[in-house]
Structures are given as structure tokens and as C-alpha cells.
Amino acid sequence: MSASWPVEIVNTGTELLFGSVVNTHLAYLGQQLFSLGLRIDRQTTVPDGLAIVDVVREATSRSQLVIITGGLGPTSDDVTREVVAELTGRTLRFDESVFAKIEAHVLKRGFHFSDAIKRQAYVLEGATVLPNDFGTAPGLYLPATPAFPDLFMFPGPPRELRPMFQTYATPIIRKIVGHSDLRAMVFRTTGIGESAIQELVGADLATIPAVEVGYCAQVGAVDLRLIGTGSAVEQGATIVRDKLDSYIVSADGRALEEIVVELLTKRNETLAVAESCTGGYLASCVTNVSGSSAVFLEGNVTYSNEAKIRALGVPGLLIERLGAVSEEVAAAMAEGARARSGATYALSTTGVAGPAGGTEEKPVGTVFIGLASAMGSTEVQKHFYPSDRLTFKQVVTQRALDLLRRRLSFSP
Amino acid sequence: MSASWPVEIVNTGTELLFGSVVNTHLAYLGQQLFSLGLRIDRQTTVPDGLAIVDVVREATSRSQLVIITGGLGPTSDDVTREVVAELTGRTLRFDESVFAKIEAHVLKRGFHFSDAIKRQAYVLEGATVLPNDFGTAPGLYLPATPAFPDLFMFPGPPRELRPMFQTYATPIIRKIVGHSDLRAMVFRTTGIGESAIQELVGADLATIPAVEVGYCAQVGAVDLRLIGTGSAVEQGATIVRDKLDSYIVSADGRALEEIVVELLTKRNETLAVAESCTGGYLASCVTNVSGSSAVFLEGNVTYSNEAKIRALGVPGLLIERLGAVSEEVAAAMAEGARARSGATYALSTTGVAGPAGGTEEKPVGTVFIGLASAMGSTEVQKHFYPSDRLTFKQVVTQRALDLLRRRLSFSP
Numbered sequence: 001m002s003a004s005w006p007v008e009i010v011n012t013g014t015e016l017l018f019g020s021v022v023n024t025h026l027a028y029l030g031q032q033l034f035s036l037g038l039r040i041d042r043q044t045t046v047p048d049g050l051a052i053v054d055v056v057r058e059a060t061s062r063s064q065l066v067i068i069t070g071g072l073g074p075t076s077d078d079v080t081r082e083v084v085a086e087l088t089g090r091t092l093r094f095d096e097s098v099f100a101k102i103e104a105h106v107l108k109r110g111f112h113f114s115d116a117i118k119r120q121a122y123v124l125e126g127a128t129v130l131p132n133d134f135g136t137a138p139g140l141y142l143p144a145t146p147a148f149p150d151l152f153m154f155p156g157p158p159r160e161l162r163p164m165f166q167t168y169a170t171p172i173i174r175k176i177v178g179h180s181d182l183r184a185m186v187f188r189t190t191g192i193g194e195s196a197i198q199e200l201v202g203a204d205l206a207t208i209p210a211v212e213v214g215y216c217a218q219v220g221a222v223d224l225r226l227i228g229t230g231s232a233v234e235q236g237a238t239i240v241r242d243k244l245d246s247y248i249v250s251a252d253g254r255a256l257e258e259i260v261v262e263l264l265t266k267r268n269e270t271l272a273v274a275e276s277c278t279g280g281y282l283a284s285c286v287t288n289v290s291g292s293s294a295v296f297l298e299g300n301v302t303y304s305n306e307a308k309i310r311a312l313g314v315p316g317l318l319i320e321r322l323g324a325v326s327e328e329v330a331a332a333m334a335e336g337a338r339a340r341s342g343a344t345y346a347l348s349t350t351g352v353a354g355p356a357g358g359t360e361e362k363p364v365g366t367v368f369i370g371l372a373s374a375m376g377s378t379e380v381q382k383h384f385y386p387s388d389r390l391t392f393k394q395v396v397t398q399r400a401l402d403l404l405r406r407r408l409s410f411s412p
Numbered sequence: 413m414s415a416s417w418p419v420e421i422v423n424t425g426t427e428l429l430f431g432s433v434v435n436t437h438l439a440y441l442g443q444q445l446f447s448l449g450l451r452i453d454r455q456t457t458v459p460d461g462l463a464i465v466d467v468v469r470e471a472t473s474r475s476q477l478v479i480i481t482g483g484l485g486p487t488s489d490d491v492t493r494e495v496v497a498e499l500t501g502r503t504l505r506f507d508e509s510v511f512a513k514i515e516a517h518v519l520k521r522g523f524h525f526s527d528a529i530k531r532q533a534y535v536l537e538g539a540t541v542l543p544n545d546f547g548t549a550p551g552l553y554l555p556a557t558p559a560f561p562d563l564f565m566f567p568g569p570p571r572e573l574r575p576m577f578q579t580y581a582t583p584i585i586r587k588i589v590g591h592s593d594l595r596a597m598v599f600r601t602t603g604i605g606e607s608a609i610q611e612l613v614g615a616d617l618a619t620i621p622a623v624e625v626g627y628c629a630q631v632g633a634v635d636l637r638l639i640g641t642g643s644a645v646e647q648g649a650t651i652v653r654d655k656l657d658s659y660i661v662s663a664d665g666r667a668l669e670e671i672v673v674e675l676l677t678k679r680n681e682t683l684a685v686a687e688s689c690t691g692g693y694l695a696s697c698v699t700n701v702s703g704s705s706a707v708f709l710e711g712n713v714t715y716s717n718e719a720k721i722r723a724l725g726v727p728g729l730l731i732e733r734l735g736a737v738s739e740e741v742a743a744a745m746a747e748g749a750r751a752r753s754g755a756t757y758a759l760s761t762t763g764v765a766g767p768a769g770g771t772e773e774k775p776v777g778t779v780f781i782g783l784a785s786a787m788g789s790t791e792v793q794k795h796f797y798p799s800d801r802l803t804f805k806q807v808v809t810q811r812a813l814d815l816l817r818r819r820l821s822f823s824p
Contacts (some may be wrong), residue, residue, distance in 0.1 A: 019442025030431025279699025287691025
């Protein structure tokens with residue numbers, strides 16, 4: 001696929017080279033294009049301004065599809081539109097309907113309307129306008145000519161680019177590229193390391209020559225990637241499912257929280273959480289999932305001991321005797337959250353996130369995770385994840401969600 | 413600086429183009445090089461394997477310093493060493509001392525020692541070895557010749573590259589480059605748009621020729637960047653401080669939550685939050701800050717109406733009459749959270765995150781943010797941010813934190 005359809009990405013943005021912003025466009029576009037049967041051959045980042053001229057000239061001479069991000073905004077260093085006009089010998093015309101949409105967007109938000117904003121209503125002759133439903137600058141698609149490949153221009157902010165790509169560019173690219181037999185499956189796993197996975201499935205997968213296998217460690221999870229023809233990937237998937245079994249969270253890259261919300265919805269059950277060391281991150285992960293309000297009743301971020309006692313009914317004596325970071329307090333937090341909210345399940349977290357607060361007995365990284373439910377006794381797991389504060393919150397949240405996922409998946 | 417010292421980065425790695433891993437090398441190296449007085453002019457990503465040949469040839473012909481990441485590992489698609497040897501006409505020799513270090517590293521971790529691992533002990537003639545203290549493959553530095561620029565090769569994993577860069581490459585680059593007067597300041601602003609900022613400061617900043625001005629829109633914030641000589645940046649900063657005043661969150665790129673925790677700590681005051689539409693994200697942002705446990709008492713993620721009534725004491729009749737998304741309920745949530753926790757301040761959020769749940773009167777994007785405090789009446793702001801679910805949570809959290817920041821900054 002790649003050989004016959006060279007694809008290049010050009011990212012413009014001084015902030016990307018300066019290091020104040022991480023370039024997430026490449027990973028996003030890589031995933032999206034792959035699902036359309038395309039792979040990116042080369043990606044280049046250049047500063048805002050005229051440095052883009054050489055790079056776009058090179059990319060368009062080498063590739064069959066070129067995607068440019070950034071440089072469509074209102075400020076003076078935004079020159080993508082003008083540079084492409086110059087390179088392709090096209091004129092820029094002021095588009096009244098694009099302008100009306102920009103004006104409506106700006107006024108609706110009560111922003112001040114400036115002349116600079118008006119610049120974004122200029123459109124390349126012959127280009128298809130990709131509407132910006134979440135900002136002002138529209139995207140542009142320029143169909144291939146004998147001298148020039150297919151070319152897309154997107155605004156730089158990810159929250160504008162992503163829905164625009166999905167809604168307006170995907171159908172166009174699908175039409176350009178046609179059918180592809182290239183297929184990918186991404187198994188999201190949790191609770192098992194990268195090399196342990198490779199030991200379980202590596203040798204067996206190597207016997208299928210038409211499958212390319214990749215491993216990618218995430219925080220608290222490992223993705224196992226199979227790329228190849230449809231039938232070969234299916235053959236590999238059977239091996240993976242057989243060997244990795246309950247470690248598999250999803251076979252389409254979906255995150256743990258999506259699976260948990262889906263399982264709760266199917267079972268018509270509800271969840272409450274009581275967080276200490278995860279500080280709201282667990283609740284936030286669950287509420288990121290659209291539709292979670294039907295199954296998520298409430299979260300308690302009980303950072304102080306007083307809050308644990310008042311909001312969750314944890315006995316003060318328990319905290320005094322055993323400490324807030326203990327198996328008993330984790331259980332009492334989960335049970336308290338469940339009893340007060342009336343939820344089917346309640347998860348709790350209490351641990352030492354660090355960098356301060358560790359002791360010899362309970363060093364930074366120690367954590368207890370509780371799960372209370374209607375049936376049976378409360379389950380508490382103890383783990384040890386010494387790491388930085390943010391990673392700790394993420395890993396503990398993954399473990400808590402996986403504790404619930406396993407309960408939901410394997411109990412009637 | 414940039415004009416006289418063109419710098420390029422070449423990142424190799426199929427996983428970067430496939431989208432399973434975000435390329436964080438560029439942002440890291442951008443920051444590091446800037447602190448050494450250098451700016452990256454161009455960055456390119458190519459797949460593992462021989463695609464690197466053309467890119468390295470182009471980069472070395474254009475630039476004075478080239479940094480290659482990846483392709484030094486044990487597997488067959490790791491070819492950086494061989495490609496550079498070929499391009500520079502140097503031989504590869506087996507280095508016994510490098511080999512001994514790799515062997516010790518592998519055996520210490522109880523890994524299996526394979527012949528493939530041995531490949532990593534080959535070193536380019538004339539190159540300086542950069543020891544790998546966190547992995548097997550060493551980095552390499554090739555000093556400039558009349559035909560070839562200075563060239564660094566680093567292993568791909570960030571946990572190996574970063575300490576290697578800091579410990580072993582920084583002193584070399586400092587020696588090559590010499591003293592630099594280049595300086596940068598990044599003002600984080602919030603509550604004002606990119607083009608409004610440019611209108612306020614653009615013309616005045618343009619009168620300082622030695623300063624380069626950049627704008628970068630984040631979610632709920634805009635960064636304003638000044639780059640130039642020390643005195644010119646100081647001159648620009650005076651203009652920015654004067655014109656943008658209370659919109660400025662920090663002058664060193666620090667985030668809103670860090671500033672809020674710092675202000676609360678200094679004032680010896682505390683915070684509680686009551687979240688509906690932000691679903692725990694507000695609490696999680698605050699608890700991301702190390703030291704927040706001293707000022708953050710508790711969070712309530714009251715997604716259901718029952719939770720708002722029980723946990724926060726919001727009158728049921730209020731919700732029934734005016735709806736959960738209303739000015740009055742936002743105020744009652746904040747006041748309830750403050751009264752029950754005993755915190756100095758309480759923030760509340762209630763809104764329609766979407767995609768479902770909007771009405772004609774209160775469409776998706778409508779949100780009320782409350783701030784209750786010991787002094788004076790409770791303040792409630794109404795905003796409208798139609799966007800995707802995650803962006804909505806982020807923007808509302810920024811607005812809530814900024815409401816508190818302004819109170820903390822401008823009241824005695």
C-alpha cells in the first residue's frame with residue numbers, strides 16, 4: 001500500500017520545534033490514515049512562516065497525498081494558504097459564506113471581531129472547503145492535478161483538526177484511495193508486561209509471515225498490534241485471544257473506561273468512586289466516556305481524613321490506628337461510597353503518590369484499591385508503583401478499573 | 413542564532429508514523445537545545461530501515477548539527493549506525509569495552525543474551541561513545557569534518573535518550589556552540605483569545621526588531637512567546653505585562669493549577685470543589701500539583717441529582733424548578749461544598765457536556781461556574797463552550813481555576 005501511495009505530513013508550528021507543545025498530529029493522523037489503508041512515509045515539522053515553502057515543494061514532488069497542518073490562523077505568521085496558492089499558481093478569493101460562518105462563530109462566543117480574523121475567509125481557487133465546526137479557520141482540500149498531488153490543509157489546534165478530519169476529510173480520502181486489503185488490529189491489554197506478552201505469543205505469531213507484529217507499552221497497559229492481510233490478521237488474532245485471554249481489554253484499541261461503562265450499561269448497574277491518591281482522575285476517566293452519566297452516580301475525592309470520615313463514614317479510629325493508607329480504610333471507603341450512593345459497585349483508592357509522604361513501612365508508591373459490591377465481601381488489592389505523581393495516578397486508575405472489569409466480565 | 417547554526421532532527425521509528433506512539437523527542441530536544449542557545453530548523457520522521465538514507469543525506473548537506481534518534485537497537489531494521497558509516501565513509505569496529513558494559517547490563521537484569529544484542533557494540537571510527545546508563549545501545553557523536561556537520565546518534569527510548577543527552581551530549585554541544593545571548597519568555601494567558609492578544613500587544617512588540625513574537629493557542633489558554641536577546645526580551649516583557657495585566661497566569665509557562673495551589677499555600681487557605689459536568693477533572697488538575705494535599709480538602713463529583721442533594725445539600729426543589737444546570741444550583745453546590753468541608757473557598761461546575769442532554773434553552777456547551785467564599789456573596793459565571801466532551805471539561809476547568817486565581821490575586 002505504502003509503496004503505491006506515498007503519503008507525507010507537513011506540520012508547521014514554531015511551538016512544536018521550540019518544545020512548548022508536543023506534536024500529537026502525527027500519531028492521530030497515522031492512526032486515521034491507517035484505518036483508510038494508508039501509511040505515512042515521511043513527516044516534517046517546520047517553523048511558522050516561509051520555511052514551509054521548500055518543504056511543501058519537496059513533499060508534493062515526492063508524494064501522492066500531502067497533508068499540511070497549521071498556518072491557517074489569523075496571525076501574521078500564518079502563511080500556509082498563501083504559500084500553497086503561490087506554489088500551485090492559484091488565486092485566493094474571499095468567500096462570503098465562509099466569512100459568514102466565521103463571523104457567526106466569533107459573535108456567538110462574544111469575542112471581539114478583528115480584521116485579522118477576516119483573513120481566514122480567503123479560499124484557494126478550486127479547493128473544497130472543509131468546515132470548521134469548532135473554530136474559525138476552515139480546512140481546504142485541493143484535488144490532484146497532473147502537476148500536483150492531492151493536498152489537504154488543516155488548522156493546527158487538535159480539537160479543530162480532529163473532528164474536521166473525521167467528518168469531512170475521511171469520505172474524500174476514501175474516495176481517492178479506494179479499497180484496501182491492509183488490516184490492523186490493536187489489542188489493548190492490562191496487568192501484563194511487554195516482554196511477558198512477547199513470551200506468550202511471539203513465537204506463534206512469527207509462524208504467520210504475512211503479519212507484522214508490534215508491541216507498544218502505554219501507562220498501565222500494553223498494546224499489541226497486528227498488521228497484514230485480512231485473513232492473516234484473523235489467524236494472528238486467534239492466537240492472541242487464546243493465549244492472552246483475560247488480559248485483553250479490547251480488540252479495537254478501546255480504553256478500559258469505555259469497556260467498563262459499556263459493561264455497566266449492559267448489566268443495568270451503577271458505580272460510585274471514593275478516591276484519595278488518584279485525586280479525581282478515576283472519576284474523570286469514567287466521565288470522559290459519553291453516556292457515563294447513566295451508570296456513574298458520584299465520586300468522592302476525599303483527600304483529607306476529615307472528608308473520609310464525614311463524606312464516606314470511615315471510622316476515625318480506623319484511620320488513627322492503621323493510617324489512611326491501609327487495607328481496612330480502602331475497604332471502608334468503598335463500602336461507605338456504595339452505601340451512601342446506593343450504587344451497585346464502588347471503587348476506592350488510597351495510597352502514597354509522592355514525592356513526599358512516604359514512610360519505611362509505606363513507601364511512596366504504596367496503594368490499596370477497594371471494590372465493594374452488593375454480593376460478597378469487599379475485595380482489596382495492594383500494589384506498589386513507585387513513579388512520578390501523574391504516572392502513579394494513571395496506573396492506579398487503570399488497576400482500579402481493571403478490578404471492576406474483571407468482576408463485570410466474569411461474574412453472572 | 414538559528415540562521416548561523418542550522419539544526420535538524422531526524423527521528424526514525426515505524427511506531428511514530430503508525431500512530432501507536434506519540435513522538436516526544438522533538439519537544440524534549442527543542443527545550444534542551446534552546447537552553448543551549450540553539451533552535452531546531454527542521455525535524456523529519458521516517459520509518460525504521462533504509463528510508464533514513466535520503467533524509468540523513470539531505471539533513472547533513474543543509475545543517476550544521478544533525479541529531480538522529482532511533483535505529484541503534486538489536487533488531488534487523490535498526491540501521492542508523494550502518495547508514496551513517498556508509499554516508500561518511502567510515503568503518504565500524506567492534507568495541508570491547510562497550511561490549512563489556514552491554515553484557516553487564518543484560519546479565520544484571522537476568523535477560524537472555526542474544527547475538528543480536530552484540531551488534532550494538534559496533535562503533536563508528538572516530539566517534540565518541542555516549543554511554544547508555546539505562547539500556548544497552550550507546551549513543552555516538554561524530555565531530556564535524558569539512559564535508560560533514562556535527563552529528564549525534566541516540567537510542568529511541570526516551571528513558572535512555574534523555575539522561576544520555578543531559579549527561580554526555582550537553583557538554584559537547586556547549587563546547588561546539590559557545591556562548592549564546594538567546595533568551596525566551598513564555599507568558600501563559602487565559603480568558604482572552606489569540607487575535608485579541610495580538611491586537612493589544614502586536615503593534616508595540618513589532619517596534620522591537622530583536623524580538624520574535626509567537627502565539628500558541630492551548631485549550632482554554634493562549635501562550636505568548638518572546639524570543640531574542642536578553643535586553644530585547646525584557647523590553648517586550650514590560651509591554652506584555654502592562655497591556656495584558658490580569659490575563660497573565662504566569663511568565664514562565666506554569667499552568668493555572670500550579671499558580672492556584674501556590675497562592676492558596678501562601679495565603680494559608682483551603683479549597684473544596686463540587687463538580688457535575690467536569691466529572692472529576694477539576695479535582696484531578698489540582699491534585700496533579702505536588703503539595704496540593706496541604707490546601708485541597710475534598711472534591712465531590714455529584715453527577716446524579718440525588719448526589720447533589722445528599723452530598724452537597726442542594727435543595728431538591730431548586731433542581732426541580734430551575735434544572736440542575738442553573739445559576740442557583742451552581743451557587744448552592746459551591747456553598748454546600750464549602751459549608752460541609754470547612755474550606756475557605758469552594759468551586760462548582762454544572763453544565764451540559766454533550767453530546768446528548770442539550771435543550772433549546774440550555775444547549776450543549778452551556779455551563780455555570782460557582783465560587784463560594786467566607787467573604788461576600790457567592791459568584792456565579794455563565795459561559796457557553798460548545799465543543800467535544802473532553803475539551804469542554806478542560807475549558808470549564810480552566811475557567812473555574814481562573815475565577816479563583818483572580819479572587820486570590822486581587823483580594824487582600
